[in-house]
Amino acid sequence: GVESQPVELLVPRINEDKCTYCGRCAEFCQYNALFVAGETALVFPELCHSCGGCKLVCPEGAIEEIPRAIGEILRGKHRDVELVYGRLSIGEPLAVPIISKVKEQAKEDGVVVIDAPPGSACPVVEAVHGSDFCLLVTEPTPFGLHDLKVAVEVVKQLNVPMGVVVNFAGIGDAKVYEFCEEEGLPGLLEIPFDRRIAELYSRGIPFTQEMAEWKPRFQKLLYEVERLAK
Structure with a gap:
């Protein structure tokens, strides 16, 4: 059979009870995953690279990180060949975390x-x-x-x-x-x-x-x- 496990990234969630809309998180983010204007703070999770920087720079502690699934890792075997492959969810732009997880699954012995x-x-x-x-x-x-x-x-x-x-x-x-x-x-x-x-x-x-x-x-x-x- 084929085994499957999800691949998740941590993305920000803003607690608007604590947020003062100072905009430091949006200024920090190089990927435009956050937007702050007036008393509105938006998160675009598909753009987030999961660096955690926005949480670190928030002076009010208003940002927490929550997991977001972006795909899955599947594992199967045919004869003597073991196959591990990543499947990115439709519409997701970030393949690197999937590839990284696939490489983590590779065995050290034998030819990979x-x-x-x-x-x-x-x-x-x-x-x-x-x-x-x-x-x-x-x-x-x-x-x-x-x-x-x-x-x-x-x-x-x-x-x-x-x-x-x-x-x-x-x-x-x-x-x-x-x-x-x-x-x-x-x-x-x-x-x-x-x-x-x-x-x-x-x-x-x-x-x-x-x-x-x-x-x-x-x-x-x-x-x-x-x-x-x-």
Whole structure:
């Protein structure tokens, strides 16, 4: 079965019997989660990053923190693979707390694979931070090259070793490969632009199950990642 547990953030609640509407909480908040005007104080919980600063700066002690659910962590198992994943509630903008909770659930022994979202924003930083290795998946197109360059700079700042897998190999041009060579990034695997792979993917079937020749290639990929990991 699948186990589930909620993920909650602490957000402010204002006691209007104590509040003098001085506005210090709103002045402090960098995310505009509080608004004070006249004798009105509003909280926008979806914008709150749960830092607790508003409670600390309130001179009247009029702010308390209450839990607010933003999603859940689910855990399941298939054969020898244990899966832990986070589900953000619809409309919630903050994925970082979910990712952080998922990482807390990871076991220390064995191989842990963290599937990061695309891009280079805060969720990616949280997913990659503290990892032993980052495997960047790109494609040989101008869009792929642009995103790869940004991602490489982020991972450099995090001081995490990295390598590259090229998906849709065979389309586009050679600029992704040239960039990897310039940066000294190891190219660890190429996955071709192949109709059969796409058809299997569309049916939810890992193509290694139907295309046995790919299993040793992914085994070699794992070996190379473990060898290069810090």
